[in-house]
Amino acid sequence: MAITCRTEDRSLYAAIEGELDHHRAREILAELDRQLDLELPRRLTLDLGGVSFMDSSGIAVLLRAYHRMNGLGGRLRVIHxxxxxxxxxxxxxxxRLMELE
Amino acid sequence: MKPINEAMVSFLSRSANEGFARTAAASFAAQLDPTLDEVNDIRTAVSEAVTNCIVHAYPDSLGLVTLRLRLYGDNTLEIQVKDKGVGIPDVEQARQPMYTTGGADRSGMGFTIMESFMDKLRVRSTPGRGTVVTMRRRIARRAGAAG
Incomplete structure (x- = not known):
């Protein structure tokens, strides 16, 4: 799996690994949506530390995460x-839209 | 100006070939002794151009994508990505940031990324016949690099 998730106290932590291109973005988006629907977290931390390559498909993933967290009234952090x-x-x-750490 | 080296590869518009195209372009560019950042810029721009072919040029079918790489004497790399797909009715509109017909999975930033990572970007398209994207990037000569 290109994305690994764990939840603690309504905080969802999602680590993405490997190449984040169009070929793999669909699987990542689907799993992220599934986890967000399941957990309805107050905080989402996206850990990109394991991403070896990203193109604009990754922009779509981050924008989805941003809008979904806005919809849930929660916060998004993008780390590593x-x-x-x-x-x-x-x-x-x-x-300009989110903090990239 | 005539190229001093050229390579060409054609592949089916399967998304698994996005990584292949990036690697092929990066391997060809290696003879310019680019920095890691320069190689990454090339990989990213190629990924965007090839993904456009896969998502937009052949939306309901598989078709051929041709990647042509040329090297010029002034250390310029030219990357051409060509398809014989549906074409783009309005290229200027397609090049606008955030514009996409690809739905929620796509960001509409592909051409913006290509523009910002390459020195030059030219898009020629004929609806019903296909699209040719040509990009150029000059790689700085590094001190001590073999000629």
Missing amino acids: VPQQADRVLRAAGLD
């Missing part, structure tokens, strides 16, 4: 953003 992914996310202006 690798350099290559960071360049993609900044080129798309996502650093």
